Amino acid sequence: MERLNALEYLKLSKSQALWYNIKLFFSKIPAWIKSLFVKLWITIKNFFLSLKEGALDIKDTFVKGNWAVKLSFVSFGAGNIYYGQVMRGLLFLLFEVIFIVYTFILPTGGIYWIRKVHWLSKGATVGTVQGAMKYNPVTDTYGWVAGDDSVRVLLYGLLSVFFVIAFFVVWRMQIKQCKINMELHGQGRKIKGAKDDLRSLIDEQFHKTLLTPSLLGIIVFTVLPIIYMVIIAFTNYDAEHDGHANLFSWVGFDNFNAFTDFGAGGLGLALGEMVGWTLMWAFFATFTNYFFGMFIAILINKKGIRFKKLWRTILVMTIAVPQFVSLLYVGQLFSQQGVIGAFLERADLLPQVMVAQNQMSLWSNPVSSKILLVVINLWVGVPYMMLSATGILMNIPADLYESSRVDGANSVQQFMKITLPYMLFVTGPSLLTSFVGNLNNFNIIYLLSGGGPTNTEIGTVGGQQLGHTDLLITFLFKVTTGSGSKYYLASVLGIFVFIFVAFLSLIVYNVMPSTKNEEDYS
Amino acid sequence: MKNNNTSLEKKSMSVKTLNAVTNTVIYAFLIVISIVWLIPFIGIVLESLRCESTGQVAYFFPKQIGFDNYVRLFKSDFPKWFLNTLLMGVAVSIFQTGFILSMSYTLSRLRFKGRKTLMNFMLILGMFPGFLTMILIYKVFSDLGLTMEMAPVGLIIVYCASSGMGYYISKGFFDTIPKSLDEAARVDGATRWQVFYKVIMPLSKPIIIYTILMGFMAPWGDYMMARFLIKGNDAGKNVAVGMYDWIKGSGDSLYANYTMFCAAGVCVSIPVTIVFMSLQKYYVEGVTGGAVKG
Structure with missing residues (x-):
């Protein structure tokens, strides 16, 4: 245009x-x-x-290298040892020996597990030997003879694949080092020994020391489980096919195809409902908090208002008290037996529509429970926003207000032209964070409404009753922990959450001016 | 001239009265807000002192006041849950602080190959719902005996292991410390470790305390992960799971345990609130810093 x-x-x-x-x-x-x-x-x-x-570089190293460098293409670390880096060389060699022994020599090693998994071949089981009750002629009884455990087979298979990848990475790494050593040697410079290596860990290589523990934790407890669960989306792992009593098998894209079912009780319809409400919830929860919190912060910050600290402390109380206590208690207040719920009923304040359907508590009507969730979320979330808004308000240069007053601006104009743009500019990125946080806001929904009231039009989905206020994340939790433990469904839902969040973040990052230059503040 | 003066005075008078009116309105509004925010806390304390019945009632002020609920509370499993959670809070605050500080410091102040890639990678990783990891972790932990009554240990590992991914707020803090400090120390011959330990850490007290505080508070509010590792084991519960079962448990659990739940709520809130309020200053700095940097 x-x-x-x-x-x-x-x-x-x-x-x-x-x-x-x-x-x-x-x-x-x-x-x-x-x-x-x-x-x-x-x-x-x-x-x-x-x-x-990299391939050219490897070829180059091989052509130019002496016998030791050439040897390290098959025997790790030879090049390092030749140039005096004995410790590094031995560590590389040790790694290679362990890899070969584990992968090829051990009877239940890498190859064994990788073969057993039958990667993604539709219809095949994960693992080969099904455990069963078998007759034992010696004791003349029937007993359980354990077979493979699919969960374990898949896990070991995955770890073995990781190990193979690591093998190639290390292979490349030591060839690179050979090349560096060759160059340093050619220039007649000193090659680093073990002592220098160790010393550099607190100096030039300090980032490696600091990052290793955290990254190890993240890889073992987040990366590996997530890759595992993404793979689970292509199996039928659930309570019936739990892996050890009954092997689970590969189903291809069946789990995803199930979401194209838009009939009653179909997953497609349920997903549509959930995504709609999740988006609506995140939108209202984020923006009501944002503006109300800012509003209160501005009121408290206004010149001439006294006891600023007292007002803030009262609001901050809700942050200090553990959320589940206040949420469970407040949720109960609005139930039919609760102080507020009972009052509404006695005073005949419930909307006629609800009374006609015999919905005697705000939690039993879809619309009222949605509104109530947003309102209670206001109670929980406004203090956070109030605090950050207060900090930012104090940073707005006072002369902006001074000069605008001289020019005859009133306080509404000041808010619209100075305060709001400034706040939006500064808090833009954190708005996205809190929006995504609200998409996955398990605690508020689960502790207050538990996802209810039940969505009778859709009914039971994946063995669980879908509620009107179920977010993707709460339904994922229900599917996982409820009877039937449909882990594959949880996995597919998790992938949807990911796609959803990634898509939104991409849009928002593209829309926002690139305000997040790291070096700006230093 | 005279005329002009009086009109100015008049104007300032009207501005003054207008100001007074707005202030009164604001005070009224703030008082209403304060009442709304405080009522649940007053309510929960009153409920915890109510003796005439144990279930939920439709009136606000109790008819009989006493400490029956607290006596019952200390005979229940609650002290065990409380200890579990306290232990988790202390352990998590220690380990998590180590992970977060090292991660955020490295990403903020050290420049190395792959830094941007690492940050993008963690950003993308964070878009997966963290709960998904629990399915595999539960399976492995139950083989290792870290679920059910040993769940607190398992939970400490779960909370801490990946905590490096939550580096954003403290990285924002480190970004604001001038780079020239590092450079000056490096010129004087300090190693990177010495810069970290002797130059930056002493300046980072607010963010260290903030991180510790967050680590301590996290286990008190976690229901999702805890529920999955604990299942229904009474000995291994944290307060959130235990108290949830009182309220939403099957049968007449709510009827029997409601006032006890309120008493437990008071017991949980008091220590956490004291810790929080005494360190509130650092919390505010963390939150505002985080909001500014995103």
């Missing part, structure tokens, strides 16, 4: 300018999508380019 220059833009009337901005926003969308794909393409291209470069 046609871009206006600054002068033309200023000539527009207010409504024209608004319309222009809206059109501008939408006209940019194709460009974002294009830039997204371009970025993706560049990343992939760079990856393959670096592979090619």
Whole structure:
């Protein structure tokens, strides 16, 4: 669309300018999508380019290298030992020996597990030997003879694959070091020994020391389980096929295809309901908190208001008291027996629509429980926003207000032209964080409404009753912990949550001006 | 001239009265807000002192006041749950602080190859619901005996292991410390470790305390992970799971345990609130810093 220059833009009337901005926003969308794909393409291209470069580099090292360097292509660390790095060389060699013994020599080693998994071949089981009750002629009884445990087979298989990948990474690493050593040697410079290596761990290589424990924890407890669970989405792992009593098997894309069922009780319909409410919830929860919190912060911060500290402390109480206590208690207040719930019933304040359907508590009607959730979330979340808004308000340069007052601006104009733009500019990124946080806000929903009231039109989905206020995350929890333990369904839902969050974040990061330059503040 | 003066005075008078009116309105509003925010806390204390019945009632002020609920509370499993949670809070605050500080410091102040990639990787990883990891972790932990009554130990590992991913707020803090400090120390011959330990850490008291505080508070509010590792084992519960079962448990659990739940709520809230309020200053710094940096 046609871009206006600054002068033309200023000539527009207010409504024209608004319309222009809206059109501008939408006209940019194709460009974002294009830039997204371009970025993706560049990343992939760079990856393959670096592979090619690496291959050339390896070839180069092999051609130029002496016998020790050539030897390290099959026997790890030879090049290191030749150039005097005995400790590194031995560690590389040890790694290679362990890898070969584990993968090829041990009877239940890497190859054994990798073969047993039957990766993704539809219909095949994970593991080969089904445990069963078998007759034992010696004791003349029937007993359980354990077979494979699919969960374990898949886990060991996955770990073995990781090990193979690690093998190639280490292989490449030590060849690179050979090359560095060759170059240093050629220039007649000193090659680092074990002592230098250790010393550099608290100096040049200090980042490695600091990162190792955290990264190890993240890899073992987040990366590995997530990869595992993504794989589970292609199996039928649930309580019936729990792996040891009954092997689970590969089902291809069946679990995903199930979401195209839009009939009654169909997963597609249920997903639509959940995504709709999840988005609505995150939107209202984020923005009501944002504006109400800012509003209260501005009131407390106003010149001439006294006891500023007292007001803040009262609000901050809700942060200090553990959320589940206050949430469970407040949730009960609104139940039919609770103080407020009973009062509403006695005073006949419940809407006629609800009474007619015999819904005697605010939690038993879909609309009222949704509104109530947003309101209670206000009670929980406003103090956080109030605190951060207070901090930011104090940072707004006072002379901005001074000069605007001299120019005759009233306080509404000051808010619209100074406070709000400034706040939006500074808190933009954190708005996204809290939006995503609300998409996955398990505690509030689960502790207050538990996902209820039940959505009778959809009924039972995946062995669980879908509620009107179920977010994706609460339903994921129900599916996992409820009877039937449909882990594969949980996994598919988890992938949907990921796609959902990633998509939103991409949009928001593209829309926002790149305000997040790290070096800005230092 | 005279005329002008009086009109100015008049104007300032009207501004003054207008100001007074707005202030009164604001005070009224703030008082209403305070009442709304405080009522649940007053209510829970009153409920915990109510003796005439143990279930939920439709009136606010108790008819008989006493400490029966607290006596019952200390004879129940609650002290055990409380200890479990306290232990988790202390352990998590120690380990998590170590992980978060090392991660955020490295990403903020050290420059190395792959730094941006690492940050993007963790950003993407964080978009998966963390609960998903629990299915595999539960399976492995139950083989290792870290579930049910040993769940507190398992939970400490779960809370701490991946905590490096929550580096954002403290990285924001480290970003604000001038780089010239590091450079000056490096010129004087300090190693990177000495810069970290002797230059930056002494300046980072607010964020260290903030991180400790967050670590301590986290186990008190976690229901999701805890429920999954504990299942229904009474000895291994944390307060959130135990008290949830009192309220939402099967049968007449609510009827029998409601006032006890309130007493337990008071017992849980008091220590946490004291810790929180005494360190509130650091919390506010952390929150505002985090909001500014995102």
